[in-house]
Amino acid sequence: MADAASVAKPTVYNHFGGKEDLFQEAMAATAERSTARSLAVVAGLTGEVEDVAASLSDVGYRLLLCYSSEDGWALRRLLYAEIVRFPDLFDIVRGHGPRQVSEALADRLARLALAGRLRLTEPVRAAEQFVALLTGPAEGRAVLGTRVVPDDELRAIAEAAVDTFTRAFGVQEREGRAGAEGAFALRWLKLSIARFLGVVGAVPCGRASFGGYGGFLAG
Numbered sequence: 001m002a003d004a005a006s007v008a009k010p011t012v013y014n015h016f017g018g019k020e021d022l023f024q025e026a027m028a029a030t031a032e033r034s035t036a037r038s039l040a041v042v043a044g045l046t047g048e049v050e051d052v053a054a055s056l057s058d059v060g061y062r063l064l065l066c067y068s069s070e071d072g073w074a075l076r077r078l079l080y081a082e083i084v085r086f087p088d089l090f091d092i093v094r095g096h097g098p099r100q101v102s103e104a105l106a107d108r109l110a111r112l113a114l115a116g117r118l119r120l121t122e123p124v125r126a127a128e129q130f131v132a133l134l135t136g137p138a139e140g141r142a143v144l145g146t147r148v149v150p151d152d153e154l155r156a157i158a159e160a161a162v163d164t165f166t167r168a169f170g171v172q173e174r175e176g177r178a179g180a181e182g183a184f185a186l187r188w189l190k191l192s193i194a195r196f197l198g199v200v201g202a203v204p205c206g207r208a209s210f211g212g213y214g215g216f217l218a219g
Contacts, residue, residue: 023082024092030075031097038066038101045108047115053166060134060158063101067135068154073145080144102127109169120169129168133161 041062049055066072079093106127112118120126137157141149 020086024086024089027075027078027089028092028096030071031093034066034069034072034075035097035100037069038063039104041066042101042104042108045105045112047108047111047117049112049117052112052117052170053162056130056162056165057155057158060130060161061155063131064134064138064154064158067138068142068145068149070145073142077144098131102131105130117171118169119171126165126169130161130165133164134158137161 041059045055045059075093075097079089083089102124106123109118109120109126109130110123113120113123118126134157137160138149138154141147141153141157
């Protein structure tokens, strides 16, 4: 590093304080470079998109490309290896990386919600959940970056993540599911009343009291 900067070693240590501080600064700088690419991807998600699911799938796929980059995996492997020796390293890397991406994504999701394209009240939590739906499967398939995940697998991961996400927060998905659940509840209610009337009908004095339910059950 001193040779690259054309300075003496003491100059480097005078600036950073020691090897530990130098290492942490290097990790933070690497995280920032990786984060810049992810933030550029998230910036493309706006409240004016026509197809929310398609836009989320594209953003998710491109975020996975950033996540699966060689320097990204190298950063995470080094973080896992050194976290015991440097307990503060996780917060340093997270502050210069994942946290910024989650906050930026939360902002974009909130804009979609304000535009009526999503239904959510906690955009930060929704953003964290979306990122987890992407990175969880990717990390397992990549075996901590030791296996190259094919492009079609990355796209499949992104599409599956969006499918799960929109089932929870999508406007049409939630409205359709609410309607289906309401219809199911009504059918269950009718079945329960029919069973109840079957029992009551066995008692002569109870027949007249429940005759009005016939039209409801037939509806």
